Amino acid sequence: MAELTPKERVMRMFRKEPVDMMPFFSGMGMVLMPAIKELGYQFPKIHTNADMMAKSAILSSRMFGFDSMVVPYDMTCESEAIGNTISLYEDSMDILYPTIPEKMWKTMDEVQIPGNIMELGRMPMVVEALKICKKEAPELALGAWTLGPFTMAGQLLELDILLKGIFKQKAKVEDTLDKITDMIITVGQAYQAAGADFITLREMGTGTDLISPRSWKELIQPRMRRILEAWKSPKVLHICGATNLIIEMMADCGADAVSVDIKNCLNESREKLGNNHLLLGNFDVFALPCKAETTAEEAIAGIKQNIDGTVDAVWPGCDLWPDIKEENMRAIVKTAREYGSKPSPAVGRL
Amino acid sequence: MATKEELLEKMKTGVVEYDEEAVKEAAQQGLDDGHVPLEMIMDGLAAGMEVVGELYDRNEYFVPEVLMCADALYAGLAILRPHVPKQKEGLNAQVVIGSIQGDVHDIGKNLVKMMFDVAGWEVHDLGRDVPLEKFVDEQMRTDSEVVAMSAMMTTTMLGMKKVIKMIKEKNPNVAIMLGGAPVTKDVANLFGADGYAESAGNAVSEGIKMIGRLREMQKKA
Secondary structure, three states: OOOOOHHHHHHHHHOOOOEOOOOEOOOOOOOOHHHHHHOOOOHHHHHOOHHHHHHHHHHHHHHHOOOEEEOOOOOOHHHHHHOOOOEOOOOOOOOOOOEOOOOOOOOHHHOOOOOOHHHOOOHHHHHHHHHHHHHHOOOOEEEEEEEOHHHHHHHHOOHHHHHHHHHHOHHHHHHHHHHHHHHHHHHHHHHHHOOOOEEEEEOHHHOOOOOOHHHHHHHHHHHHHHHHHHOOOOEEEEEOOOOOOOHHHHOOOOOOEEEEOOOOOHHHHHHHHOOOOEEEEOEOOOOOOOOOOOOHHHHHHHHHHHHHOOOOOEOEOOOOOOOOOHHHHHHHHHHHHHHOOOOOOOOOEO | OOOHHHHHHHHHHHHHOOOHHHHHHHHHHHHHOOOOHHHHHHHHHHHHHHHHHHHHHOOOOOHHHHHHHHHHHHHHHHHHHHHOOOOOOOOOOEEEEEEEOOOOOOHHHHHHHHHHHHHOOEEEEOOOOEOHHHHHHHHHHHOOOEEEEEOOOHHHHHHHHHHHHHHHHHOOOOEEEEEOOOOOHHHHHHHOOOEEEOOHHHHHHHHHHHHHHHHHHHHHO
16 A cells, blocks of 8 residues: 555554554644755744745744644743733844733633634734645645643643632632633634644643642543644643553543653553553653753664653654754654554544 | 641742732732741742642643743742842852853743742843853853853853853863753763753752752751
């Protein structure tokens, strides 16, 4: 059988159908400096221009042979659309993603999500970037993502208000999360309507190094379920930090795959989940592709270890840091394809 | 009238159970009864925070609980600290602390700051989203012994390396502490840092161990 296109490979993987080789893709940021430089762009500019965003996403993937392209790049789009000012760090020589330096809402009482969120700020631009990607690179799987409600709340309010509120103002926290959940459903549906082939819900700040499994079950899981139920498949749930204590609950939220970062013990997760769940992530996005001292051989060994950890695709455990070492990045993708030629726990081979 | 031990226990339990009012009452009572404020801080507030660290390590407490315990600790500290005699000019240890440019997260940074506050250090808190050069300038201006930097994301962690290089070039004796989710021991070593804490919770846990050591040293002195 002929080799699958990147998009076919990803979509078949999500359906747990056999693929020709291990997919290498992400649903989180994977824009890379070599592509940005080749296009003659500057890092702070690619966040605010649909054409630059789409072209840098496409070229990053094509340059290194990824199976997906992903937009947007930063986590401030919704917060900016609601009325906060972003910092783009246009004068900095470093690669810095946009942030919200000051949040306009100081209390949970002030949270009021506009009904027309998709018409505000950069939201129409992200939709436009998705459409350009879809048109210009039909061979690649198109990924979009949004933050989950708790993590998104951290872009709208000071996080310690939410964290302490779990105990002191639980009803208000629940109400705030519900409002944000509704917004996230709207945003995800708009991204899917614009052509996203798959979507990732990044509830990053809810690992058990931050909140308890009990809080996760009570506050986070019901909202994960509500969002994921409202979105079409394929959809991925990603959480950063410590996730081994909640991995079974993560897998019970309606996502087609769960994604974790380097703090997760993959083998333990696989044992808990069994072989019928898609498990992604855990590969170290700094040590393997970026760290100046890491040799290509060490990067290869790291990816082999990741595959041996029973992932169903090689998928970075977080945003790929844009300033990768090209040699390592290429070695990583090549290793994923070659070492991943045998079936993974949930996905067979053609 | 409550004994000193009872007041210390009330403060300690108040911190663990995040009962700000109980901590305030015990701290004020301790002052009114003429107990030594530094002893109240170390054997009441800091001792309570040590228990909190153990509860965090055992996955009984998580960051929300720790933040509330920190509020209780600060409530007591606000009452007691002004009554601790100042050391002779220039003898108080100093630290410059902040979250690095591009990072607007400061929970971990604030928990580490608490550790220095308890220990009686002079803390120069630069806040968050701090430009790299500002760490260097502030260290030079204050001649601080320690610079503590925090980054929540891989994307901002790399800036730390530059700051360490700039500071160490000018003053190799400054101790550098790194903290934040993406920072591992390997990264800290690679960047030339002297210590690290990988998460807000880990910062608490490590910081509390440092407080514990300080208490032991104080008892020996």
